[in-house]
Amino acid sequence: MKIDKNTNILIIGLGLMGGSYATALSEQGYKVKAITVNQKDIDYAVERGMIIEGSVQPDERFISEADLVVFALYPTVFVEWIEKYQHLFRSGTLITDVTGVKTQVVAQVQSMLRSDVEYIPAHPMAGRVRSGVEFSDASVFKGANYIVTPTDKNTDEAIENCKELGSILGFSRISVLSPEEHDEMIAFLSQLTHCIAVTLMTATDTEGLEKYTGDSFRDLTRISKINDLMWSELFLMNKDALLRQMDAFSEEFSRFRQYIANGQREEMRQVMRKAGERRLRFDKN
């Protein structure tokens, strides 16, 4: 299989991410169908040309015709879906996903999946604070990172196809990591930052702070508007790595606190300079 304009693409789960995939692919002339729980999301997507057609049921025709299936569901829902409906895939179907944690999900899905269907896991490092198909936006992929996380069960062909999908979607940088490396990385870069944002918003009950704030507090708490159902699941599925990264952060935070408490200005300045220099690498191109 090679992804081209004749590839039948099926997106399962038309939320923010599924909708953004659909938009990006349809805009470039790819054929996209969708299965999702709410009819209004299908109507919305069909009206805007994001998909050709959609179904609120696991439509046998859609599933058996699909060459490439993208799962944009919560991790547990994804695993359950595979369990229940995988008999409907035609032989040779390639499936991928957008799940934010990998080790556990990939192991569960790959271990139960039919041997004539391949699951190549991926994580698009893009998103919006708001959820739902109506906030879909193909431009979220611009300048963003895309991580493919294959295991030894994956073929080179599937890895290449998955990278190609990332490239079609418009990601700026496409990388490959093992599921375990991915989860450790994501525990630090994404899950820890969400824990910090949530903590900042709940650390004090002082009223009226919005009258005095500058942009730095706004920046650090933007992501505290969190989908609690999804993120609590993601945190718990990656608990060990997340706790490790939270502890590493706390240790470094205590060290910096000590410099302040001791009035060690030179040490403080060294840490600040190191931080500023490192941050340059993270600027978007």
Add this chain to the structure above:
Amino acid sequence: MKIDKNTNILIIGLGLMGGSYATALSEQGYKVKAITVNQKDIDYAVERGMIIEGSVQPDERFISEADLVVFALYPTVFVEWIEKYQHLFRSGTLITDVTGVKTQVVAQVQSMLRSDVEYIPAHPMAGRVRSGVEFSDASVFKGANYIVTPTDKNTDEAIENCKELGSILGFSRISVLSPEEHDEMIAFLSQLTHCIAVTLMTATDTEGLEKYTGDSFRDLTRISKINDLMWSELFLMNKDALLRQMDAFSEEFSRFRQYIANGQREEMRQVMRKAGERRLRFDKN
């Protein structure tokens, strides 16, 4: 005194903030002069119409003619300046500042200041990551907060004039706090967030993270490009409040960590929902 187009305004320190004040005021037809250390910054500002004229010396004519003087210097430099040159002010001059910490600076300046000159402290909650007059931008004040921090040494007239200045500059919300209230607030909203950003950038030495990051890590570390000379001074001048706020954050962070460690999903979700609801108040209009 009442600020109008005939008011002689003198800005001392043409960096990012002094330059942005100069730009905002000149654009609206106010008469602005400046004293700063580098001739090139004066040339830059005069060429662009940000100031009428400038001097690298504490010019006696500028100082004695000024009705309103805005200090945009580092805290310690501001205090030293007053000590050395306050004899040059004419009687009745109103002075204000942009200093990011208040209690100590306000007490030092007000206690030594001539009785015929009034210092009304203020903190514009706006800025840019980059420093220097060439990054000046009057639009930083749009949507931003401005805090006046008077003491019992200040007159109602000066407080009103200082609020009026904030309004002329284009701030969206102007508030009044005591220097102590201000410093506690700023320890939480601004200094703590900078400590977190710096810590995130230095918590791990793993290379190549920029290839895998999403926007959440970028958001939380934007301000880690910090002016280490200025911020180390600000942190140490507000040490007690900052340490208190760092400890409050750490305590809340540990609580959230415990929920994750124990798999207390409902408690995690409650904290997340509280965070998201509170964050709505901080959206810019």
